[in-house]
Amino acid sequence: MTAKSIENQLNQLRDNLRYHEHKYYVENQPEISDEDFDSMMKQLEALETETPELVTTDSPTQRVGGSVGFGERVQHYSSMLSLDNTFGPDELYDFDRRVKQMLPEERIEYVAELKIDGLGVSLVYENGLLTRGATRGDGEYGENVTANLRTVRSIPLKIASIESSPALMEVRGEVFIPRDRMDDINKERIENEEAPFVNPRNAAAGSVRLLDASITASRPLDIFIYTVGYAEGIEFATHSEALGLLERMGFKVNPSTECFPSIEGVVEYCRRQTTERENIAYDVDGVVVKVNSIAQQSELGFTAKSPRWAVSCKFPARKATTRVRAIDVQVGRTGVLTPRAILEPVHLSGATITHATLHNEQDLHRKDVRVGDTIVLERSGDVIPKVISVVKEKRDGTEKEFHLPDRCPACDSPVQRSTEEVAVRCVNSACPMQLKRRIESFAWRSALNIEGLGPAVITQLVDSGLVSSVADLYDLKKADIVEFERVGEKSADNLLREIEGSKRAPAAKVLFGLGIMHVGQNVAELLIEHFSSIDALAAADVEEIASIHGIGPKLAESVRQFFQQSANQEFLRRLKDAGLQWESDDSPPPEISQESFFTGKTFVLTGTLSQMARSDASKKIKECGGKTTSSVTSKTDYLIAGESAGSKYDRAMELGVEILTEEEFLARLPTD
Ligand code: IVH
Numbered sequence: 001m002t003a004k005s006i007e008n009q010l011n012q013l014r015d016n017l018r019y020h021e022h023k024y025y026v027e028n029q030p031e032i033s034d035e036d037f038d039s040m041m042k043q044l045e046a047l048e049t050e051t052p053e054l055v056t057t058d059s060p061t062q063r064v065g066g067s068v069g070f071g072e073r074v075q076h077y078s079s080m081l082s083l084d085n086t087f088g089p090d091e092l093y094d095f096d097r098r099v100k101q102m103l104p105e106e107r108i109e110y111v112a113e114l115k116i117d118g119l120g121v122s123l124v125y126e127n128g129l130l131t132r133g134a135t136r137g138d139g140e141y142g143e144n145v146t147a148n149l150r151t152v153r154s155i156p157l158k159i160a161s162i163e164s165s166p167a168l169m170e171v172r173g174e175v176f177i178p179r180d181r182m183d184d185i186n187k188e189r190i191e192n193e194e195a196p197f198v199n200p201r202n203a204a205a206g207s208v209r210l211l212d213a214s215i216t217a218s219r220p221l222d223i224f225i226y227t228v229g230y231a232e233g234i235e236f237a238t239h240s241e242a243l244g245l246l247e248r249m250g251f252k253v254n255p256s257t258e259c260f261p262s263i264e265g266v267v268e269y270c271r272r273q274t275t276e277r278e279n280i281a282y283d284v285d286g287v288v289v290k291v292n293s294i295a296q297q298s299e300l301g302f303t304a305k306s307p308r309w310a311v312s313c314k315f316p317a318r319k320a321t322t323r324v325r326a327i328d329v330q331v332g333r334t335g336v337l338t339p340r341a342i343l344e345p346v347h348l349s350g351a352t353i354t355h356a357t358l359h360n361e362q363d364l365h366r367k368d369v370r371v372g373d374t375i376v377l378e379r380s381g382d383v384i385p386k387v388i389s390v391v392k393e394k395r396d397g398t399e400k401e402f403h404l405p406d407r408c409p410a411c412d413s414p415v416q417r418s419t420e421e422v423a424v425r426c427v428n429s430a431c432p433m434q435l436k437r438r439i440e441s442f443a444w445r446s447a448l449n450i451e452g453l454g455p456a457v458i459t460q461l462v463d464s465g466l467v468s469s470v471a472d473l474y475d476l477k478k479a480d481i482v483e484f485e486r487v488g489e490k491s492a493d494n495l496l497r498e499i500e501g502s503k504r505a506p507a508a509k510v511l512f513g514l515g516i517m518h519v520g521q522n523v524a525e526l527l528i529e530h531f532s533s534i535d536a537l538a539a540a541d542v543e544e545i546a547s548i549h550g551i552g553p554k555l556a557e558s559v560r561q562f563f564q565q566s567a568n569q570e571f572l573r574r575l576k577d578a579g580l581q582w583e584s585d586d587s588p589p590p591e592i593s594q595e596s597f598f599t600g601k602t603f604v605l606t607g608t609l610s611q612m613a614r615s616d617a618s619k620k621i622k623e624c625g626g627k628t629t630s631s632v633t634s635k636t637d638y639l640i641a642g643e644s645a646g647s648k649y650d651r652a653m654e655l656g657v658e659i660l661t662e663e664e665f666l667a668r669l670p671t672d
Contacts, residue, residue, distance in 0.1 A: 006051055010059075013044040017060040018158070018250075025154040025222070026252040049619060052612040058129050058158040063151050064217045064550045071211075072144045073137075076122055077170050077230050080136045082305060083115075083288060083312040089267045092289065095311045096263035099291060102300055102308070109292040111239050112269045113257040115312050116224055117283040118176030119205045121149060123225075125169045128159040135208065139305075148208050149175070151217035160250035166232040171251060173225035177204045178281045181220040191333055191441060192517045195359045198378075198386040200283050212552030218522050222282070225251040238292045259292060270313045277315060286314040320353070321391065322346035324373045327358065327402045329409050331433035333441060333515060335426040337404050337415060339364050341375070341387065348379045356385045360422045361404045368392075370399035408433070429567065432462045435469070438515060442470050446521050447513030448502040452495040460484045471571055473499055474578035507534055507581045514572075516562040518555045526550050527559070530615055533583040538563040538572070541630045543606075547614035597668045598626030602635055606649060607642030609662050614642075620669060632657055640665045 020037055024030040030037075041060065048055045055062065086092055099108055120136035133149030134142035149155055152175065159165065177185070177200045185203055186196035197203035207219040228234075228242045236242045240259055247253045256273070260266050270287045277284055291297055291309040300308040326342045339358040346353050356377060358364040369375060369387060374394040379385040408415055408426035410433030416425050426434065439458050443450040450473075461467040466480055476499065482492045505513075511534055512524035519527070530548045531537040537545070537559070545556035562568055576582050603621050605614045605628060612620075617640065618628040632639055632651040639645075639652040639659045652659055660668075 006047070007054060010044070010047055010051070010054055013040060013047065014056075014059055017041060017044060018156070018160075021060060021153055022156070022160075022250055026250065049612065049616045052616065060157070061549075063153070063157070064213050065147075068146070069132075069144045070147050073141050074132065074134050074144045075141050076134070076137075076139070077124075080120060080122060080139045080142070080172060080229075081302065081307060082139065083310055084303075084306045085286075085314050086311050087314055087316075089270070092263060092267055092270070092311070092313055095289070099300065099309070103296055106296065108262075108296065109238075110260045110263065110266050111243075111257060111290045111292045112260060112266045113226065113288050113290070114224075114254055114273065114280070114284045115286040115288045115314075116174035116176050116226075116254070117199075117201050117285040118174040119201065119208055121145070121173060121175050121208070121223070122229060123149065123155065123171050123173070125159055125166075125171070127167055128161070128165050130155065130157050135205075143209065145208050147213040148210060148216040151213055152221045152223055154222050154252045156250045160248065162245070162248050164234060166234055168230065168232045170229035170231075171225050171246060172227045172229050173223045173251075175204050175208055175221055175223045176200060176282045177207070177220055178222065179283060180281065185219065188520055191515060195363075196357065212554045214523070214550050214552040214555060215518060217550065218520050223252055224254045226254070226288070236294050238294060239290050239297075240292055242294075266313075274315055284315070286312045288312050318348060319376055319378050319388065320346045320348040321374055321376050322353070324369060324371055324375055327364075327369075327371055329404060331408060331410050331426055331431065331437070333434055333437035334517075335408075335428070335431060335434050336423045337408070337426060339402065339404060341369065343375075343377075346377065348377060348385065353377060353379065353385050356387050358387065361424060362422050364402065370395075370401050372399040410434075430468065435467070436462050438470055439467070439473070441515055442473075442513045444513070447509055448505050449509070450495075450498045450502050452491060452498055457481075457484065457487065457495065460487075469571060469574070471574035471578065474503075474575070503579045503581070505581060507584050510534065510575070510580050510582070511537070514562070517558045519559060523551065523555060528584045534572070534576075535582060538569075539630060544614065544618075544630045547605075547618075549613055549615060596624045596626075596670055598624035600625065601637040602627045602629055603638050603640055604629055604632050604636050604648060604652075604657075605640050605642070607645035609640075609642040611662065611666060617665070624670065 017037070017040055020030070020032055020040070024037070044059070045061050048059065048061055086095060096108070122134050122136070122142060123130060124132040130150065131146075132144065133146040133155075134144050136142055150157060159169070179200055182197065182200055182203060189196050197206060203219070204221060207216050207221055210216045225246050227239070228236070228246065234245070236245070243253050243257060258269055260269065266289050273284070273287055289311055291300065297307070297309040302308060323344045324341045325344055327339050328342060330338045330340055332338060339361065341356045341358055343354055343356060358369060367387060367390060369390055374391040376388045376391065377385045378388045404415070404424050406415060407413065408428065408431055411426065411428050411431040413426060413428040413431065416427045436455075436458050439453065439462070440455065442448055443453040461481075466476065467473060476496065478492050478496060481487055481495065482489060487495070508525045508528040511528060512519060512521050526548060527537055527545070531540060542553070542556045542560045545551055545559055546553050598621055603626055605617055609617055621628050629636065632648050632655065634655055636652070636655070636657045639648060639657050640662065641649050641659050642662050649659070
């Protein structure tokens with residue numbers, strides 16, 4: 001293929017992928033199946049691997065990676081102001097009066113839109129390409145979070161070409177997480193011993209500021225763009241016109257926005273949205289009302305901190321008061337003790353609340369929650385309710401302070417309080433409660449998918465002493481379990497069949513089921529895709545793991561640590577012996593077209609390559625019939641050394657292993 005035709009092919013694939021990304025993430029109207037989309041993406045990735053010099057930053061494959069300037073303080077082109085709040089129709093009428101006082105004689109048109117409860121961000125596009133993403137910060141200065149915002153699939157990396165493409169453009173919007181995705185995120189956080197996010201806004205804010213963009217990429221972040229901050233050479237007559245342009249440029253603009261010829265319509269819109277609120281897929285904390293005409297906006301101007309041409313109309317908060325009956329303690333998968341308030345049942349935004357997490361001892365004492373206290377609860381969407389405050393006036397002196405116990409409530413072994421972390425932890429690796437939690441997550445549908453292994457059965461398995469490690473599940477006999485309460489012949493058979501069936505679960509699911517901190521489903525798949533087997537992953541060093549496109553350093557370190565622990569090594573050996581899938585089943589044997597320089601040789605990659613990612617170099621070597629390993633030994637044929645190669649270089653010198661520079665390596669790759 002000629003260079004030109006490869007480039008054409010790349011461009012076509014990218015345009016196609018952009019089109020379908022827009023259909024899926026912006027319009028919510030996918031035209032092709034996820035499988036077709038993925039296979040198109042794989043095709044592009046493969047082609048880009050072959051022609052690394054043709055990879056562009058706006059390619060759909062380049063959402064994760066690169067972090068220039070991350071975390072730096074950046075100045076906004078113009079201040080990102082906040083809005084004055086109004087509560088209820090009367091205050092909206094007041095706003096309308098104020099506007100008309102300043103603009104007598106004029107007809108005022110209003111735009112009403114949802115006020116998304118997320119994180120305000122600014123996106124800068126230079127010559128159509130996303131070059132900077134920042135948080136709102138204090139309105140003047142924000143934080144550079146470009147690397148993380150690039151992972152949000154509804155944010156275009158490249159503006160769709162339209163009649164007028166400004167050389168410089170800044171748009172503003174609100175990043176959010178849909179409510180129904182919060183449960184998944186919090187489940188993962190609890191497993192990782194992190195306090196669950198109390199609401200989608202915190203989850204969005206936390207995700208956008210993570211240091212590892214590959215973790216951000218796994219969060220279901222979305223965005224609505226609500227305004228143009230600056231667009232070189234473009235003037236708008238109205239706000240609605242700006243929204244229209246944004247939409248045509250490929251930005252996600254909220255579809256509930258409406259225009260009204262007078263404030264009455266706005267009042268009615270607010271009333272409607274207040275009741276609609278529970279049915280909206282994301283958290284909305286009110287309505288933003290804006291004067292539509294840009295000329296009128298300029299006339300009205302600003303006060304010190306907010307525009308005179310816009311207000312927000314806040315919805316009432318979803319709060320309730322109730323009493324703390326008791327406080328109990330839960331023990332998580334890795335032994336962290338979490339205090340939990342047991343409440344007098346209370347109704348709050350469509351659910352009856354009986355429990356609220358108190359996160360940790362520090363948080364509990366900061367809020368000074370005591371048994372018997374009357375507390376204010378807030379619930380945001382489907383999220384675990386949060387204790388906002390204690391109504392201290394209601395105390396009568398009978399309330400009791402609570403302290404986490406010195407012994408684990410499940411196994412009675414002494415707990416560990418470290419000075420570095422807030423968590424109080426049961427460090428008994430044989431603690432039955434921890435084990436129960438580990439079995440639960442091992443059996444999840446998204447992991448080994450063992451149906452019938454619910455809390456009741458798990459409790460009996462552990463309490464009877466039959467199972468003291470997840471691996472013991474594979475030694476269970478029917479006679480062992482038919483005796484259990486509420487487990488008859490039939491369900492015993494079913495359970496054993498399910499456990500047997502889990503041996504067919506693909507290696508990626510096994511890896512996910514191991515419960516390695518930060519290794520979610522997607523990451524497990526990426527890891528297996530790259531390493532082809534759990535053993536190869538276990539033998540890899542942090543560098544190699546982190547070199548995978550989509551895996552960051554924190555995640556790589558967590559994986560490495562898991563495989564280093566000797567207790568885990570024994571556990572893994574038992575699972576493997578039991579017959580669980582250890583290798584990826586769908587890795588086709590590498591296509592070795594002909595003998596090449598690489599055939600049958602063992603390579604180690606080190607340092608930074610300038611032409612391609614190490615993982616891609618490794619893929620190339622495999623395609624050419626060679627093998628890559630992570631450490632230099634006497635069996636290594638060649639070390640390929642990129643920029644700032646370290647200890648592996650020294651080791652290769654010591655052992656007399658031949659060293660190739662990047663150019664020497666590239667020169668030996670076959671040209672197709
Ligand atoms: S307009 C000067 N529109 O609310 C105009 N803001 O209190 C100010 N927000 O920081 C922004 N949805 O992060 C606007 N449809 C919307 C919004 C919205 C959410 C946030 C935004 C801003 C804060 C203003």
